[in-house]
Amino acid sequence: MLSFMKNGKSHSPETICVHAGTVLDPVSSGVVSPIVTATAQPYLEKNSIVYPRYFNLPNQLAVAEKIKELEGAEDAMVFASGMAAISTTLLSQLKMGDHVIFQNSLYGGTRNMVLTMFDNLGIQYSFTKGNEVQDFAELIQNNTRLIYFESPSNPLLLLCDMAGISELAKTHQCITAIDSTFASPVFQNPYKLGIDLVLHSATKYLGGHSDFCAGVVAGKKNLIDKVRKYAKCLGGSLDGHTSYLLERSMKTLSPRTNLQAQNAKFLAAKLEEMKGIQRVLYPGLPSHPQYELAKKQMKGFGGMITFELEPWLDPVNFQKNLQIISPMVSLGGVESTICSPHLTSHVLFSKEERAGMGISDGLLRFSVGIESQEDLLKDIEQALRK
Ligand SMILES: Cc1ncc(COP(=O)(O)O)c(C=O)c1O
Known part of the structure; x- marks a missing residue:
């Protein structure tokens, strides 16, 4: 040893x-x-x-x-x-x-x-x-x-x-x-x-x-x-x-995370084009405010995507309508999971405090898993349609 x-x-x-x-x-x-x-x-x-x-x-x-x-x-x-x-x-x-x-x-x-x-x-x-x-x-x-x-x-x-x-x-x-x-x-x-x-x-x-x-x-x-x-x-x-x-x-850290990052990059780009999505944050997207810094200091962009629904969409209903991606706390697993930070990681803060941090009620934190990217895409599309 x-x-x-x-x-x-x-x-x-x-x-x-x-x-x-x-x-x-x-x-x-x-x-x-x-x-x-x-x-x-x-x-x-x-x-x-x-x-x-x-x-x-x-x-x-x-x-x-x-x-x-x-x-x-x-x-x-x-x-x-x-x-x-x-x-x-x-x-x-x-x-x-x-x-x-x-x-x-x-x-x-x-x-x-x-x-x-x-x-x-x-x-x-x-x-x-x-x-x-x-x-x-x-x-x-x-x-x-x-x-x-x-x-x-x-x-x-x-x-x-x-x-x-x-x-x-x-x-x-x-x-x-x-x-x-x-x-x-x-x-x-x-x-x-x-x-x-x-x-x-x-x-x-x-x-x-x-x-x-x-x-x-x-x-x-x-x-x-x-x-x-x-x-x-x-x-x-x-x-x-x-x-x-x-x-x-x-x-298996390297193959897992690389697959998650590939899926995340694909889905982040798709989410940006979808009706009902107000903004998408992913360090590997050219629209991310620090894309240049991400390219400089990261070797890949990871498996996390954060996106915000348009105010007319209910984030709780959206999560309930998902069939593969589970509304769960925690992240980083092989299974795709999603959560509302205002109900989970940042629940202890007031709405005003969260607003000061840029966390709205429509914000969703998506931990992309290793499932098929096409299946994940279809899951998001059908949940938005509902
Ligand atoms: C970025 C980050 N750091 C630290 C923690 C705390 O880790 P643990 O729950 O293993 O104590 C979490 C948990 O969600 C996290 O997301």
Whole structure:
């Protein structure tokens, strides 16, 4: 076990997905990692203690190795959920009196975490007005310690200039952290563009089958060491069985996400022409306001499309009329799913707050699966007709 890098050189993402991190099975010598579940493990003859909450089970390390190599980072960890990864990472890097800049357009759970916890902890924060580097720059204070953003963001698929934000942060000695869930490590590698910490809700594309919760962080070794210290205290560890499932899912990450992206590109273009659709947001469409940036910093445009229905169409009825695409929370699975952010990820915010973020009641977040693109197209057309 575990490193798959040879002489410091990594393989291509497809090969890393299949092979990196695999734990040698001393019983079968087979090609898959054995699942280790023991919480009671020997310590007398060893110089370190292996224990699930210490984030050092072989199956946890196998996933960490895959994600580390995929992102091209120095170190990585796996958690019990995306929010466990995000909260532990942020708490480990911040202390009372520090200031953080958050992008305005964020996953609702992350925004809710900030509003629920940060005042009590004495951590100051500001939300940007927009997504441009300038929007972050104008909020820098003497005590700004961290810049946090999503790209593409949930649900509006807005992008941030990763290299630009990294440069800004370095000038002001700040750390940068990105939630890269929507892109997955297949379509962008923020660490390689200078971002210090890269987070994913592994519940989405990394898991890919809508059947468990997990999260990961990858980044600089000295920062991940701090995350690990806090993680042991906060205890958001993933068990051996689920770590194994995640490792298994990640083997097919590249073909799955590439097929989802192909389907999404096809459907986004079709949606733009359809009667009843007011606007379509997809980073791979020339009409996306940041199409040039998407081409510059992404290797593909992902499987998420956001679109807005004309006001005369009822978004709830539209979703109920779909036959293949399911109205469901969560995203990134092989099955196509759709949801109204105002009823799901952003339900905790008032209508006015959502309007400020650009989230109307007619906005729909579409996670494109691996079904036939023609079938998906027909499904949308028939639901619109009804
Ligand atoms: C972009 C993004 N980040 C983080 C999370 C939180 O992940 P989890 O539900 O695995 O805690 C989500 C969940 O929807 C998400 O969409």
